[in-house]
Amino acid sequence: MSDDAVAAEARPSPLHDEHVALGATLVPFAGWSMPLRYGSDLAEHTAVRSTAGLFDLSHMAEIWLLGPEAGAFLDHALVGSFRGMAVGRARYTMICVESGAVLDDLIVYRTADEAYLVVANAANHDPVLAALRERVGDRDVTVEDRTDTTALIAVQGPRALEILEATPGLAVEGLADLRYYAALEGTFDVDGQARPVLVARTGYTGEDGFELFVDADTVGVPLWRALLAAGEPFGLVPAGLAARDSLRLEAGMPLYGHELDLTVTPYAAGLGRVVKLDKTDADGAPLDFVGRAALYARAHSEPARVLVGLVGESRRAARQGYDVTTRGGTHVGHVTSGAPSPTLGVPIAMAYVTPEASAEGTELAVDVRGRLEPVHVVPLPFYRRP
Amino acid sequence: MSQIPAELQYTAEHEWVAAGEPATVGITAHAADALGDVVYLELPEVGATVTAGAVCGEIESTKSVSELFAPVDGTVVEVNTAAVDDPSVVNADPYGAGWLLKVAVSGEPGGLLSAAQYTELVGD
Numbered sequence: 001m002s003d004d005a006v007a008a009e010a011r012p013s014p015l016h017d018e019h020v021a022l023g024a025t026l027v028p029f030a031g032w033s034m035p036l037r038y039g040s041d042l043a044e045h046t047a048v049r050s051t052a053g054l055f056d057l058s059h060m061a062e063i064w065l066l067g068p069e070a071g072a073f074l075d076h077a078l079v080g081s082f083r084g085m086a087v088g089r090a091r092y093t094m095i096c097v098e099s100g101a102v103l104d105d106l107i108v109y110r111t112a113d114e115a116y117l118v119v120a121n122a123a124n125h126d127p128v129l130a131a132l133r134e135r136v137g138d139r140d141v142t143v144e145d146r147t148d149t150t151a152l153i154a155v156q157g158p159r160a161l162e163i164l165e166a167t168p169g170l171a172v173e174g175l176a177d178l179r180y181y182a183a184l185e186g187t188f189d190v191d192g193q194a195r196p197v198l199v200a201r202t203g204y205t206g207e208d209g210f211e212l213f214v215d216a217d218t219v220g221v222p223l224w225r226a227l228l229a230a231g232e233p234f235g236l237v238p239a240g241l242a243a244r245d246s247l248r249l250e251a252g253m254p255l256y257g258h259e260l261d262l263t264v265t266p267y268a269a270g271l272g273r274v275v276k277l278d279k280t281d282a283d284g285a286p287l288d289f290v291g292r293a294a295l296y297a298r299a300h301s302e303p304a305r306v307l308v309g310l311v312g313e314s315r316r317a318a319r320q321g322y323d324v325t326t327r328g329g330t331h332v333g334h335v336t337s338g339a340p341s342p343t344l345g346v347p348i349a350m351a352y353v354t355p356e357a358s359a360e361g362t363e364l365a366v367d368v369r370g371r372l373e374p375v376h377v378v379p380l381p382f383y384r385r386p
Numbered sequence: 387m388s389q390i391p392a393e394l395q396y397t398a399e400h401e402w403v404a405a406g407e408p409a410t411v412g413i414t415a416h417a418a419d420a421l422g423d424v425v426y427l428e429l430p431e432v433g434a435t436v437t438a439g440a441v442c443g444e445i446e447s448t449k450s451v452s453e454l455f456a457p458v459d460g461t462v463v464e465v466n467t468a469a470v471d472d473p474s475v476v477n478a479d480p481y482g483a484g485w486l487l488k489v490a491v492s493g494e495p496g497g498l499l500s501a502a503q504y505t506e507l508v509g510d
Contacts, residue, residue, distance in 0.1 A: 025419070040422075040423050040477070041422045041423055041447075041448055041449060042422075042423040042474075043423075045448070242448065242449045245449070246448050246449075315426050315428070315446075316426070316428070316444070316446070317426075317446060319450075319451065339448050339449070340425045340426060340446060340448055342425075342448055369451075
């Protein structure tokens, strides 16, 4: 089957017609047809670093947990701690299986006392939803999948705040003071009707920025158009999945299917901080959560491999799956993501390597299609915003 | 719809060839579009012998990398150093300023596709 046939069968985003009108190259992605780029992926990448980019993330999964026991349920189902999280805050976390391996990485928002929003990767929509439904048991919690009715639009880049403030009809009180990893309810005016918008100061680019959750049918298209128009004077451009991937790689952010999968624990990925082994229940008793026993053991032993950043010393970039070796050619690991960094101008990669090969400055090599290219270990992220 | 000039010949691996002495070689607009912005070219050296169907270079974008297959047998007589210095010309003008190699062809080129055949192949 050709790519075009797959794309034709894939689910269109609620903003599909906007992408077509903007001349986007659409590709199948996790069962959806999504924009890969609109014109130049390098220009889109650079715009996010210097001004702003507009992303359609409507393929992401939005799963709501509603009810008096929603927080306690998430404490059981996920590795983080949510019962005590303040309303309006967001948290990066993971859902693991009993072996401690990562089923997905997530952002959880608490929007009300009894309402949490779990945002999962599109490719993991089904397994995450199934796991949450299975783990809920007889708790007083409703698991509601609103992926199909939600449009998710991100404005990312140093001009993001100014763009949201300049967007007609968008009213979010306290937006300028919104903290990173926090969210606010606002409204967007559609034909004289104030429609709800959940605005979060989160992102996947390494820049300041916002993610806006809105109703797909009534708000998605008018909000997209309003942001695009209001952002144009600030240098905002629509940006696709290609730029999103190169931006997140520079920012050292993991991507499920690359740095994270069912063969790694959060500790191997260098994200052990998200695992709250000492969680307690409402009575202060130790709280067991899915994967805890295995994760407890992993927390107290050295992982067989660790995630590192690699910078290339030649021009040819490492790519996912390539072998990492010593300079002498002895195998020490494998590359999970790699690309020529548009911002830094050198090849960068993330890789799992043995602990002995993981120290900053270690000189290694990557087998790039049959030729060893010199690289060295650097701390993540590769890029930090000024 | 990518542009496919009628006067050129093509390979199934998305190279184009302009007949001549020497022949000029590049990648098609379809290939350049699929790669995204080209950021690095690795081309054979002047004087290198290339063999039709064999890998003779690499074209790398942020998103992916693809191999350059020699469309003809011959000797490289010139490489586009301007494109090596600024690979964005491969996207901007794949059939013009974005050419890659000039090859003195040895023997009779064979197995190349016409513009009509290549159009059918890429389904544009």
